[in-house]
Amino acid sequence: MRLSAEGVELRYDRKVVARNLSLEIPDNQVSVLIGPNGSGKSTALKSLARLLRPAGGRVLLDGASIQSLPTKEIARRLAILPQVLTTPEAITVEDLVWFGRHPHRRTVGAPSPQDREMVEWALRSTDTAALRDQYVDQLSGGQRQRVWIAVCLAQQTDLLLLDEPTTFLDVTYQLELLDLLARLNGEEGKTIAMVLHDFNMAAEYADHIFVLAAGELVCQGTPREVLTKETMRTVFSLDVEIGVNPRSGRPLVIPLRRRPAPHRVARQTVPGSPTRS
Amino acid sequence: MTALAPSPSPASAVAPRRTARGRWYLAAAGLAVVVTAYSLTVSSVPLPFGDVLDALTGRADDALSRLVWDYQIPRIILCWAVGAGLGASGAVMQSVIRNPLASPDVLGVTRGAGVTALFVVLILPATPLSLLPVAALAGGVAVTVVVYALAYRGGTTPIRLALVGVAASACCEAMIRFLLMRYPQDVNGSLIWLAGSFFGRTWQTVAITVPWVVVCLPVVVLLGRRLDVMGLGDPMAVGLGERAEGTRRLAIGVAVVLASGAVAAAGTLSFVSLIAPHIARRLVGGRMATLTPMAAAVGVLLTLGADTLGRGISPPLEIPAGLITAVIGAPYFLYLLMRTGR
Numbered sequence: 001m002r003l004s005a006e007g008v009e010l011r012y013d014r015k016v017v018a019r020n021l022s023l024e025i026p027d028n029q030v031s032v033l034i035g036p037n038g039s040g041k042s043t044a045l046k047s048l049a050r051l052l053r054p055a056g057g058r059v060l061l062d063g064a065s066i067q068s069l070p071t072k073e074i075a076r077r078l079a080i081l082p083q084v085l086t087t088p089e090a091i092t093v094e095d096l097v098w099f100g101r102h103p104h105r106r107t108v109g110a111p112s113p114q115d116r117e118m119v120e121w122a123l124r125s126t127d128t129a130a131l132r133d134q135y136v137d138q139l140s141g142g143q144r145q146r147v148w149i150a151v152c153l154a155q156q157t158d159l160l161l162l163d164e165p166t167t168f169l170d171v172t173y174q175l176e177l178l179d180l181l182a183r184l185n186g187e188e189g190k191t192i193a194m195v196l197h198d199f200n201m202a203a204e205y206a207d208h209i210f211v212l213a214a215g216e217l218v219c220q221g222t223p224r225e226v227l228t229k230e231t232m233r234t235v236f237s238l239d240v241e242i243g244v245n246p247r248s249g250r251p252l253v254i255p256l257r258r259r260p261a262p263h264r265v266a267r268q269t270v271p272g273s274p275t276r277s
Numbered sequence: 278m279t280a281l282a283p284s285p286s287p288a289s290a291v292a293p294r295r296t297a298r299g300r301w302y303l304a305a306a307g308l309a310v311v312v313t314a315y316s317l318t319v320s321s322v323p324l325p326f327g328d329v330l331d332a333l334t335g336r337a338d339d340a341l342s343r344l345v346w347d348y349q350i351p352r353i354i355l356c357w358a359v360g361a362g363l364g365a366s367g368a369v370m371q372s373v374i375r376n377p378l379a380s381p382d383v384l385g386v387t388r389g390a391g392v393t394a395l396f397v398v399l400i401l402p403a404t405p406l407s408l409l410p411v412a413a414l415a416g417g418v419a420v421t422v423v424v425y426a427l428a429y430r431g432g433t434t435p436i437r438l439a440l441v442g443v444a445a446s447a448c449c450e451a452m453i454r455f456l457l458m459r460y461p462q463d464v465n466g467s468l469i470w471l472a473g474s475f476f477g478r479t480w481q482t483v484a485i486t487v488p489w490v491v492v493c494l495p496v497v498v499l500l501g502r503r504l505d506v507m508g509l510g511d512p513m514a515v516g517l518g519e520r521a522e523g524t525r526r527l528a529i530g531v532a533v534v535l536a537s538g539a540v541a542a543a544g545t546l547s548f549v550s551l552i553a554p555h556i557a558r559r560l561v562g563g564r565m566a567t568l569t570p571m572a573a574a575v576g577v578l579l580t581l582g583a584d585t586l587g588r589g590i591s592p593p594l595e596i597p598a599g600l601i602t603a604v605i606g607a608p609y610f611l612y613l614l615m616r617t618g619r
Contacts, residue, residue, distance in 0.1 A: 075518030079516060085510050085512075090558045091508075091562065092562065099505055099517060102517045
């Protein structure tokens with residue numbers, strides 16, 4: 001286990017998000033954190049990526065407390081795509097992806113052939129090579145998100161953490177991104193941990209799912225073990241049917257509306273009411 | 278690959294290519310040489326270029342030599358140093374505050390320098406004038422330290438720095454007004470300084486200003502890639518291996534020393550540190566390692582141009598360079614506001 005949290009207490013100022021949370025991110029697998037809003041899944045991911053210092057407990061990276069490691073050293077082993085990003089002004093896609101090489105480069109000196117190679121690979125993998133000369137602030141949300149992923153890929157780390165990477169993407173790009181992450185996991189053995197909102201995306205792509213509620217790990221396991229009617233009701237207050245994806249055999253979560261669909265009456269005009277053309 | 282000339286329209290989505298960038302550097306350098314040469318000939322008395330050349334090569338009489346060597350040349354060197362310092366520090370501040378409308382003024386540098394300078398001139402009139410820049414530098418740095426400390430809550434955020442800075446600026450402005458009203462008989466020199474002027478600057482001012490700039494500019498360029506990463510927001514910057522707060526402190530420190538040094542030498546040159554990085558970004562893109570030198574170059578052109586204009590419009594009367602930059606800068610600033618407001 002390269003990355004784990006051991007009994008961490010997480011808080012923003014005085015607001016406690018989690019009191020005693022332990023997570024072990026399984027190596028070479030795709031893990032997904034799910035949970036209702038405010039359950040602490042993003043906060044947990046931040047602490048795993050040393051963006052938030054735990055008030056108690058510790059986060060271990062390769063056996064060492066992550067807070068004791070130099071941040072640049074961590075950046076060579078672990079990449080994080082935060083949820084909140086500032087899009088820089090007048091920076092090209094290629095230049096931005098080069099920023100991903102930052103932890104590998106010295107203050108002065110020309111880039112190495114490996115730097116170049118990784119940048120090209122990151123651009124190709126995310127299908128953003130054609131955009132390389134465009135300014136990032138002029139791109140659409142979906143294009144921009146893929147460029148951010150490319151920055152993380154250029155960082156050339158075994159561990160990749162992503163906080164809701166599919167936000168702003170339409171379904172096509174969500175699938176494309178998750179396919180890309182699955183491929184990185186399959187071909188390069190990268191360990192991936194991310195926060196997702198969509199149960200069915202989680203079911204389809206996760207090897208391991210963590211379910212968080214009110215700062216506690218409620219359950220974890222394979223999608224089939226975790227995504228049950230029971231979990232959905234207790235954790236998300238949702239009534240669901242669990243089906244089976246006919247292609248992958250993975251669970252399919254079908255949320256049910258709270259009230260049955262109203263019986264629609266044939267439209268009729270009420271006398272005297274204004275009609276709209 | 279053909280080199281695309283960067284279009285001046287804000288809608289241009291494609292960045293200037295390397296060759297185009299190189300051409301802009303050459304153009305800026307060429308323009309700086311031309312403006313400098315022209316500026317040498319602008320004085321309160323007619324000064325043809327031939328006479329300037331004679332003075333430079335040591336073939337002129339004493340009076341002419343003195344005019345060129347003791348007035349024109351130090352003044353122009355100072356314009357270079359001040360302009361470069363303001364342009365570069367503006368580029369750094371816009372990156373650190375993550376707002377294209379930021380400038381060192383945001384942290385109260387200019388007003389802080391103004392207060393201490395006035396204090397020295399009006400309340401301690403016995404102080405030699407050569408100490409004025411030192412006092413101004415100290416004031417600018419001190420206000421920034423206070424702003425940083427007040428904005429600090431286990432770390433700072435750009436927006437908190439900017440808000441505290443605005444408040445501190447307002448306090449300093451109030452103190453400036455108070456001093457001006459309390460000592461109305463002695464304010465003439467102070468007013469000229471506050472308006473931003475290179476009038477009567479000598480080699481002495483050059484000697485205390487240029488070293489700051491010469492030391493700080495390379496530091497800023499070397500910080501380039503770290504500042505680039507900082508521009509992506511603190512979480513991403515930390516993810517890429519920067520200690521966000523430490524880098525921010527370092528960058529603010531260098532920017533403030535550059536700006537305070539410039540303000541100390543020439544007073545308030547409005548808008549130069551705001552506008553120069555903008556123009557530079559349009560020309561060469563936003564990557565700090567290429568942006569900062571260009572911002573410094575544009576700063577030199579603006580400052581030197583303003584000072585030359587101020588001397589040349591209606592000699593022997595001099596218009597302070599700060600007034601000219603304000604007249605040019607204010608409309609450009611409004612234009613920027615409208616453009617970013619989209």
